[in-house]
Amino acid sequence: MLVTRKKLFYLKITALFFIFVMAVIFLLPNISSAQVDTGLSYMEDSGLATTDVRVVIARIIKIALGLLGTVAVVIILYGGFVWMTAGGNEDKVAQAKKVLLNGAIGLAIIIFAFSIASFVLNALTGATSVHIGEGGTTVPSESLSTGGLGRIIQSHYPGRDARDVARNTKIVVTFKEPIDASTIIKDGDDEGEEIGDSPSDRILTESVRIVKKGDSLEAGPFVEASAMVMEDQKTFRFKPIKWLGNASQDTEYIIYLSNDILKANGDKAFSQADKCEGMSGAYCWEFTVSTFADTTPPKVTSVFPLADTTVARNAIVQVNFSEAVDPISIKNINIIDIDIAGQDENILKGFHSISNEYKTVEFITNDLCGINSCGQDVFCLPKDINWLATVKSIDPDHVDFPYSGIVDMADNPLDGNGNGVVDYTAKTENTPAETDDYVWEFSTNDTIDLTPPKIEKLIHHNKDESLSDIVSPPLVGEVDVIDNVHLKEPIEIYFSKVMMSSTINNSNIFIGDPRPEIIFEGATEGVPWYGWFYPSSSNISEEIDGQNVSKTCVYFKHAIFYENSGYYPSISSRLKDIYQNCFWQPCKKEAGENPGVNCDIVPGPEVLIPNL
Structure with missing residues (x-):
């Protein structure tokens, strides 16, 4: 009778576990079959945990299977104990065999169930989003979190999902606000150097982790890298001590920024809405390193003024380069009054900024000369001056840090004359050093350009890969629905003037709707889109009335749109042209124009709404 009851007990346990596994397999895929990401940010205001429900399920199943596995092992040990203490009693030996058999069958079922559950959960969470077992959490192949670059990330290099990245690359991250460098950088103890000013400084692996895809984000091994920061405390540059990858096959890497990073004011840099697939208050992205090193020098592709x-x-x-350049080297762009002797002592004072995926450097003076129509400060060059502008290449007598010229992300110096090689000669007793600089001249007059930039046309890819032009986009407050927009290809925005590259970013050009009362036809009400997006730009030249006129095209790149959903790309009045005039179409502060719109706080209503 006792044996029969035990059999019934084991049978019930096995049946219940089988039902549980079947529920996981057949019910969870139905729950997850909708192809929209409802996001997790709606949980924040409730004060409850914001952990991804898929991760919670994975943890519950892991714990349950672990407990059952422990029970199975105990049963097997008990069977062995009964056998060893049977003393030749055939009944006890038979009982022990049955216990061992049942324990082995139970353990096999648990292992099989673990395999099935792991497969299903991996499929639900995006193939590699949750690693169940030892070693911690690994990162998914694509994170569709907040705003694509996180709420505080302005840009980074290499870009998300970048391919064919050089082995000798550097890694750069730019934040939207100043960051406490001591929460990212470990001081190398160089005397007289501030933290982040010396190549001996290293990244803090508690805050910044560079790992091969598949390795643990918690245990590593981590890539060792030096760390430096620009004066604005927003842009950080990491240089791996050893080259990434190997010479035989491509290698995938993941960059993880943790919630240990603090703003300069002491607040957490990442909010709970910033997620690295299951980990709140963090940001991560991945890229693939090739088998080759970058030995190609950067070139200047265009400048403004011409x-x-x-x-x-x-x-x-403005100076545009053929590839991304090291932000630590951008101060090697000088503007000098040609007519003043002692040029090295008369370099124009101002501020250098880098943008456009680190391919554009801009120089703005310190001379505040007014405000634009949106109430933003305007800075001016001195009037009626002939200027000599120099983009410096490396001095052959000073090739190491601190940089004496512009270098790219692989430390290749500038090819100023564009012939494909860096031409320079070292200094001798009789001749000075010659460097491969890029030099041009321009002049300023006594006028101020007050013409605001406008959008001339929009171009988007249709779902059949053809292109559609939209001329004369809608004005303030108007809504124009554009159908048949390609779900993946970027949207092109053509402006009437050259634009200020440092204002072309995911804070000023973004996807969202500041007017909650608008409901789009075909959109899923209450379901936000948490895909990445970021703009890049290039300057183009058009011949108008016999003259070449430079303009800017912005490429609005984005994650894959949802089918049959409405989107509202918006452009803020903080976007400026090369003369620091704010974008005219969102708003102006003159009386009678767009009354009640505050340019400094609320981005204006925008240009297009693809109804996909």
């Missing part, structure tokens, strides 16, 4: 032209005083000097 060579031998005269521009208004409120112009910004």
Whole structure:
């Protein structure tokens, strides 16, 4: 009778566990079959935990299977104990065999169930989003979290899902607000150096982790890298001590920024809405390193003001490169008054910024000369001056840090004359050093350019890969629905003037709707889109009335849109042209124009709403 009851007990346990596994397999896929991401940010205000429900399920199943596995092992041990203490009693030996058999069958079922559950959960969480077992959590192949670059991340290099990245690359992250460098950088103890100013400084692996995909984010091994920060305390550059990857096959890497990073004011840099697939208050992305090193020097592709032209005083000097350059080296762009002797002592004072995926550097003076129509400060060059602008290459007598010229993300110096090699000669007793600089001249007059930029046309890819032009986009407050937009290809926005690259970012050009009363036809009400998006740009030249006129095209890149959903790309009045005029179409502060719209706080209503 006792044996029969035990059999019934084991049978019930097995049946209940089988029902549980079947529920996981057949019910959870139905719950997850909708192809929209409802996000997790709605939980924040409730004060409850914001952990992804898929991760919670994975943890519950892991604990349950662990407990059952422990029970199975105990049963097997008990069977062995009965056998060893049977003393030749055939009944006890038979009982022990049955216990061992039942324990082995139970353990096999548990292992089989663990395999099935792991497969299903991996499918639900995006293949590699949750690693169940030893070693901690690994990162998914694509994170569709908040805003694509996180709420505080402005940009980073390499980009998300970048391919064919050079082995000798550096890694750069730019934040939207100043960051406490001591929460990212470990001081190398160089005397007289501030934290982040020395190549001996290292990344804090509690805050920044560089790992091969598949390795543990918690245990490593981590890539060792030096760390430096720009003066604005927003842009951090990490240089691996050893080259990434190997010479035989491509290698995938993951960058993880933790919630240990603090703003300069002491607040957490990442909010709970910033997620690294199951880990709140964090940000991560991945890229693939090739088998080759980068030995190609960067070139200058375009400049503003153009060579031998005269521009208004409120112009910004802009230099565009063929590839991303090291932000630590961008101060090697100098503007000098040609007519003043002692040029090295008369370099124009101002501020350098880097943007456009680290391919554009802009120089703006310190001379505050007014405000634009949106109430933003405007800085001017001195009037009626002939200027000599120099983008410096490396001095052959000073090739190491601190950089004496522009270098790219692989430390290749500037190819100023664009012939494919870096031409320089070292200094001798009789001849000075010659460097491969890029040099041009321009002039300023006594005028101020007050013409605001406008959108001339929009171009989007249709779902059949063809292109559609939209001329004369809607004005303030108007809504225009555009159908048949490609779910993946970028949207192109053509402006009437050259734009200030440092204002073309995911804070000023974004996807969202500041007017909650608008409901889009076909959109799923209450379901936000948590895909990444970021704009990049290039300057183009058009011939108008026999003259070449430079303009800017913005490429609005984004994650895959949902089918049959409405989106509202918006452009803020904080977007400026090269003369620091704010974007006209969102709003202006003159009386009678868009009354009640505050340019400084609320981005204006925008240009297009693809109804996909």
